[in-house]
Amino acid sequence: MSKKTVGIIFGGKSAEHEVSLQSAKNIVGAINRDKYDIVLLGVAKTGKWFLYDPETYLINESNPKEIALTNSNREVAVVPGEASAQIIDLSTQAAINQIDVIFPVVHGTLGEDGSLQGILRTINLPFVGVDLLGSAVSMDKDFAKRILRDAGIPVANGLVFKAYQKQDIIFDQVIEKLGLPVFIKPVNQGSSVGVSKANTENEFYKGIESAFLYDDKILIEEAVIGREIECAVLGNDNPIASLPGEILPQTEFYSYESKYIDENGAILSAPAELSPADTEKVRTTALQVFKVLDCEGLARVDFFLQANGRLVVNEVNTLPGFTKISMYPRLWSLTGVSYPELIDRLIQLAFERYDRKVKLKSVVFE
Structure with missing residues (x-):
């Protein structure tokens, strides 16, 4: 089977720019190069897209606070239409070699709120992760809570x-x-x-x-008093849930620094020390949340488990971090799915969804 080319998009204009760079670094390091070629598309804080060399795309890569994109003079533009010419290198005016699938790793606004997913739909490329609608409603904590409440799933007031x-x-x-x-x-x-x-x-x-x-x-x-439990979900029509993990923050609450900068900011107890009944409740509810919010590909569902056994959804992350201390890949590793295998499964799920959607009719009369 011929190798596929994966375009990895990372960076972005959001406050999570540096987190995205860390995630991209880990994905680039773990992806199976015998199976996939890669094209790196970095989004600067200005919002411009650039093409990067996989060997020299980051500076200060070992420092989460100082990590940054290198300078690139290869700005790119996206062009809607056929898959053979979706991304143009403006320095040469030539189309970038065929990209078969996109792995978006742009966290936060304009990355996991449906904006980037809309662009990728427009340029007719398969992409990893949740589609436009599921991304938008899951990112918006207001609308996500409304939808979950309507489905009878407990959320915080x-x-x-x-x-x-x-x-x-x-x-x-x-x-x-x-x-x-x-x-x-x-x-x-x-x-x-x-x-x-x-x-x-x-x-x-x-x-x-x-x-x-x-x-x-x-x-x-x-403030909901309870244990902080996280569960990773993977799949399209028939998703599966990981073993749950428990976050034990070492600071007042699970802050940005605890998640991505301070390796001692939180302890992940995984698998979480739960009864079989509570473990099953977490996994079942995570799958329910995933489906109710129209998610596909991947998501991490975060809960509070109260002393009385009530499980309250805190939030849903449709593009969770892939840094070396991120919970999503760690939970799958504990469930028996290695980092390279996880990346491969996500890419295959992207192709699966694309193949399904491309068969839909787009015109009434032919």
Whole structure:
């Protein structure tokens, strides 16, 4: 069988740019080069796309805070239409050699909110991960909660405010409904970017200011007391769930630094020390969430398991981190799927979905 070419897109304009570079580094290092050729497409913080050499695309690659793209003069453009000429190298005006499938590793806004997925659909390329709709609704914590509640899946109570309602956010009124402490989150951010925990009125208003720096819609959410349980899901029509893991934060809450920078910021207990019944409940509910939110390919579902056995969905990550301390690949490794095998399965799932969708009629009259 001939080798396929995988285009890996990483970087991006979001606050998770550096996380994306770490994820890309790990995927490039683990992908089976006997089976796949790779083309690296880095998205600068300006939003421009560039072509990179796999040997020299990163600087400060061992420092999560300082990791960055190297300079490239090979800017690229995307062109909708036939698969033979979707991505153009502007320095030569020539199409890049055929790319068979895209592995997007752009975390956060414009990467896992449906924006990039829409571009990839437009240029008619198979791509790894959740499609446009599932990406958009899963990224938006407001809409995800509405959909999950409608399906009868427990979520934390919260209040949503848009930027124009900022003057209506009154500490006493919010605390009367949600209690203390509360978590304040940008609705369309991941990796705990812009998230803060408030125990006092001063922390409350500081948290609101911080959250609105990252989004024009914020969520103020009750604090759910429970064990932090995560479960990885893999598949399209017949997805499977990993063994659950438990996050044991070593800081006040599972922050951005705990997830991606400080290797001692959290301990992953995996498999989680759960009863067989609770393990099955986590895996079954993770699959239910995955399907309800129209996910395909991959996702990580995060829960709180309360002392009374109630399982509450915290959030769904449709493009979880692939860094060396990220939970998604670690959970699959514990479940018997190695990192290279996981990458291979995700690519095959991308082809499977594309083959299904390409058979759909796009015209009424022929």
